[in-house]
Amino acid sequence: MPQPRKHQISLADTPYYHCVSRCVRRAFLCGEDKYSGKSYEHRRQWVEDRLLLLASVFCIDVCAYAVMSNHVHVVLHVNKIQALNLSDYDVIERWQKIHKPTELVQQLFTNQNWHTLPENQQEPVTNAISTYRKRLYDISWFMRELNEPIARQANQEDDCTGHFWEGRFKSQALLDEKALAACLVYVDLNPIRTQIASSPESSMHTSIKKRLNAFQKGYQPPSLMPFKQGPSLKQHNQLPFTLVDYMQLIHFSAQRFRRCAKNKIVPPTIVKTFGKSESAWLELIYNFEDVFGVAAGESESMERFRQNTGRAWLKSTRTIRPLSLVANPV
Template identity: 65%
Template sequence: MPKARKSQISLLDTPYYHCVSRCVRRAFLCGEEDGKSFEHRRYWVEDRIHVLSDVFAIDVCAYAVMSNHTHVVLHVAKDKADILTTEEVIQRWHRLYKGTLLTQRYLSPELRKDFHEAQIKTVEATAEIWRKRLYDISWFMRALNEYIARAANKEDDCTGHFWEGRFKSQALLDESALAACMAYVDLNPVRAKIAKTPETSDHTSIQYRINAARVGKTPKRLMPF
């Protein structure tokens, strides 16, 4: 039997993980089918990864958006989540989800001053649940894959599964494993012969890093090394 996700991810062993999501459809991100191009969906995935890197206390080390699957190498930064205030946690969570009526009102100083102690405790308890989700890889991947699935199903005017089950994760237990995995992810388009060099491999972290380095900058939405 496959292991439960919680047993595959253990921050006591390592904060680094390689996650792969595979699509059930033959052409969903690139290529053409019946004269229709799906290339624009690769932009959806890359943009969403960048958005989530700003919301979650999870650093993106590397990624590659392929024709029918995606790779992301993630670093769980629990310490970043631990120092967030209740208000900061709620603000981050509300960038992705509506939250509750109480948390929405809590962000307004005018409304918050009328809160009873019980209401404040309820908001704080809710924020603590969300804080844990902000460094949870399963929630990161859920926020990525569900968003893309809904957008694709809406565009295709259909319902049903878009991804081939849940994502697969692999723990990277030391620096050599991390470096090897990042190189594997970065060179995926070259290996698949959809790009000749890393510089020309679109929708990858290596191209994003190279473009930033060319103008003397550090990529904002990737973990610095």
């Protein structure tokens, strides 16, 4: 039986979450259907465009994504503090990019004078703004706003009705930097792992291709959560690795996925920092989604998450042990 989201999301433990939505009815989100020969490749752009639009609306940063043939991976960072610090005006301005507010809210938003109204008229507006503010840092609302428009477009194109996505998206809490790094690489290299792309540069509709294109021009894409600028400082609202370190990690991991690669790349420093052997790291990023259930991390952070979410137990397979225990350091 599916667990309620309150047993899967705990912002007290981590703001980072890996979410996966899968299609039903043997439907193809993208790519070519081998049964009918029809191509749905254009739908990849639908998803990518919608995802990056939502990143500009919600107080939820997109860290990584990969649009596959019948499912979508995203790694999200919830910025609750940003949402709570938004002005009422900013909350409505963001929300109306994707939804039309109530007529009263629209009128008062245009005039910006609801605070001068009688108390009994202020209450509906105040309640609406409070609701919109909570939605702006709610992962369930983010995924809903990603999936529902895509489903409507696909159903219209297929001239049918009914579910396009499975009823619930899967979410994994990423409880520490090791789990976060492993999951980012797992998502970015998903097309290579499934052999639909040969390199990060050729992985269409992925965050890594977007980052590599921007990296070649000397900047980080503004639609994605940036990597920190320096190795020593932890900066607010930035991924806790430098972009150079992450690029080295990506290319090292990608080459190992391509077993016919001739030139061997030395394991980057970040793998040693995580205290992992080359084989243990590759096994982890190749099977990340199967290794962990609703949470991924070291044993202490997993136990803390279990207690905070009121769960009886957490999945962590015995074939690949928790991150702190996987093999010996390089």
